[in-house]
Amino acid sequence: MSSGGLSFDFASVVANMNTATSRVRQAAKDGMHDSVDDLKRIAVDIAPIDSSDLRRSGNTTVRETAGDVVGEVSFSAVDNSGGTPYNYAIWIHEGEYNLGPLSAGSPGTDGYDVGNKYLERPLKGEADKYVRWIADEIKDAVGD
Numbered sequence: 001m002s003s004g005g006l007s008f009d010f011a012s013v014v015a016n017m018n019t020a021t022s023r024v025r026q027a028a029k030d031g032m033h034d035s036v037d038d039l040k041r042i043a044v045d046i047a048p049i050d051s052s053d054l055r056r057s058g059n060t061t062v063r064e065t066a067g068d069v070v071g072e073v074s075f076s077a078v079d080n081s082g083g084t085p086y087n088y089a090i091w092i093h094e095g096e097y098n099l100g101p102l103s104a105g106s107p108g109t110d111g112y113d114v115g116n117k118y119l120e121r122p123l124k125g126e127a128d129k130y131v132r133w134i135a136d137e138i139k140d141a142v143g144d
Contacts, residue, residue, distance in 0.1 A: 027141035028069040029062055031134030036060040036071040042122040045109035048092055049102045053077045073119060093119060
């Protein structure tokens with residue numbers, strides 16, 4: 001401060017903002033990881049089962065893009081027996097069919113039965129929980 005003026009060091013403000021932004025990004029990624037892991041767990045347990053290939057194929061990814069955090073759960077079970085590779089994970093998810101004995105005898109999990117829409121049903125049903133988990137991680141990172 002000189003001649004009655006006021007000086008302010010913006011460098012420390014910018015540094016603190018960058019640190020806070022970094023903590024928020026990491027918290028969002030952590031919450032997203034928890035969410036996609038949980039969604040995969042449920043989806044695996046309610047996916048129809050025959051050879052277990054579909055259930056074993058579950059995969060999660062979390063990535064940051066242009067200010068967003070994106071989480072994905074995917075399944076890919078490919079049958080090559082017809083000469084042309086066919087990803088039956090999509091048909092099993094979208095189709096209408098009778099469950100085989102292993103699927104019909106499987107208990108499901110978390111209130112979800114084994115069957116089609118094995119990824120969509122828990123995504124919609126657990127969405128509020130996942131939003132809450134991500135928000136809680138961010139809230140913890142910024143200290144309220």
